[in-house]
Amino acid sequence: MxxxxxxxxxxxxxxxxxxxxxxxxxxxxxxxxxxxxxxxxxxxxxxxxxxxxxxxxxxxxxxxxxxxxxxxxxxxxxxxxxxxxxxxxxxxxxxxxxxxxxxxxxxxxxxxxxxxxxxxxxxxxxxxxxxxxxxxxxLKDDLIINQLQLSIVHTPMIDAGLNVNMQNNPAIVRDSSILEYSRLKEMTVQAWSPFQHGMIEGVFVGNSDYPEVNAKLQELADKKGVTDSAMAIAWILRHPANIQPVIGSMNPERIKDISKASGVELSREEWYGLYRAAGNELP
Known part of the structure; x- marks a missing residue:
């Protein structure tokens, strides 16, 4: 700002x-x-x-x-x-x-x-x-928030939980099961850089280096009547952990478009479809 x-x-x-x-x-x-x-x-x-x-x-x-x-x-x-x-x-x-x-x-x-x-x-x-x-x-009072990096193309907190007892790279527990811990403790996970890839290296939405996930984002966005950015946020909101995305936009029109994500309903098949389109393989 x-x-x-x-x-x-x-x-x-x-x-x-x-x-x-x-x-x-x-x-x-x-x-x-x-x-x-x-x-x-x-x-x-x-x-x-x-x-x-x-x-x-x-x-x-x-x-x-x-x-x-x-x-x-x-x-x-x-x-x-x-x-x-x-x-x-x-x-x-x-x-x-x-x-x-x-x-x-x-x-x-x-x-x-x-x-x-x-x-x-x-x-x-x-x-x-x-x-x-x-x-x-x-502390006397509970810590209520943990702000963590999460986007469709940055999912280590999800990957490990889907690859338990495997020897592949996604099975590596990088954060001590922080997603499950947060749900147990009723801590809100705030997702920072929900449109970024890498360590704030750039936006993946609309990026030609990520053709498969962008094609899937656009397919679902057209189906649901929202933008691809809104769909990227809807994917995060679909998780039952009640994750709060920090969208980081200062563009009024883009903010209005992204806010429509809260009204999008994604099936399990659609959610996992986006997850796989980002290059993730299910065991």
């Missing part, structure tokens, strides 16, 4: 709200903090009020290292709130695991933020079950 003017960003907020989208994901590193500043200016210009939105931000990534210290978390939140021009965050996530985390200290920061009214709920990003459990041990 930092690349938009406040007026353009206000249109994004209004269009999204009209389409039923009231959740915004930020991070203190996005645009060096400028993304949050532009959003705050835009919100003042929009027809939507702060209490109608669910605002989330993330902290913990610093230049060359990760930092879950109490001092850094508290300082980061103060900066986030100032830039967003709000008194509180609905959710704060820890952005990427910090192997030097001292969970008692991190928990103290969370408790202070909760008691001061600065943050309502807490979660993590890109963490495995044991990392979540380690922090959860010292």
């Amino acid at each position: 930092d690349k938009l003017s406040a007026k353009e960003a206000a249109k994004v907020i209004d269009t999204s709200f009209e389409a039923g989208i009231d959740f915004y994901d930020h991070a203190d590193i996005y645009g060096g903090g400028n993304s949050e500043k532009v959003f705050a200016e835009a919100l003042e210009m929009s027809s939507v009020s702060r209490d109608q939105l669910f605002l989330q931000s993330k902290c913990g990534i610093r230049k060359g290292f990760f930092d879950f210290s109490k001092e850094h978390i508290l300082s980061s939140v103060d900066g986030i709130l100032k830039r967003l021009k709000t008194d509180y965050l609905d959710t704060l996530l820890l952005h990427r695991p910090d192997t030097l985390m001292e969970p008692e200290e991190t928990a103290e920061a969370f408790t202070q933020l909760k008691e001061s009214g600065k943050v309502r709920y807490f979660g993590v990003s890109n963490q495995n079950p044991m990392q979540v459990e380690l922090l959860q041990k010292y």
Whole structure:
């Protein structure tokens, strides 16, 4: 959002709200903090009020290292709130695991933020079950969110569960069964980069390097009366884990089109058809 003017960003907020989208994901590193500043200016210009939105931000990534210290978390939140021009965050996530985390200290920061009214709920990003459990041990409230990379062409959290007891590459458990763990703990998985391939290497939708999955996306999109991007999101929404996609678009028309994904119904055959079209083989 930092690349938009406040007026353009206000249109994004209004269009999204009209389409039923009231959740915004930020991070203190996005645009060096400028993304949050532009959003705050835009919100003042929009027809939507702060209490109608669910605002989330993330902290913990610093230049060359990760930092879950109490001092850094508290300082980061103060900066986030100032830039967003709000008194509180609905959710704060820890952005990427910090192997030097001292969970008692991190928990103290969370408790202070909760008691001061600065943050309502807490979660993590890109963490495995044991990392979540380690922090959860010292917290009074449950961690409610884990933000993880997921798209039709990036499915390691799904692959391993479909290839149990196999010796092929998809059988490798890369994240300690985070999808099943999240469902057991009733943690919301937020899918980041739902249109990307690789480590934010580019968009796969409409990309000629991915002919089979794009052909299948378009086939189903035409059948359901939505765009191929909406179909890519519908595929994620079809999973019973109630995954929340973070679409990352700042284009009002594209946001309206993508929002139609919530009305798409996919059969098991259609869902697996897209999964296989992405190059995945079932055992």
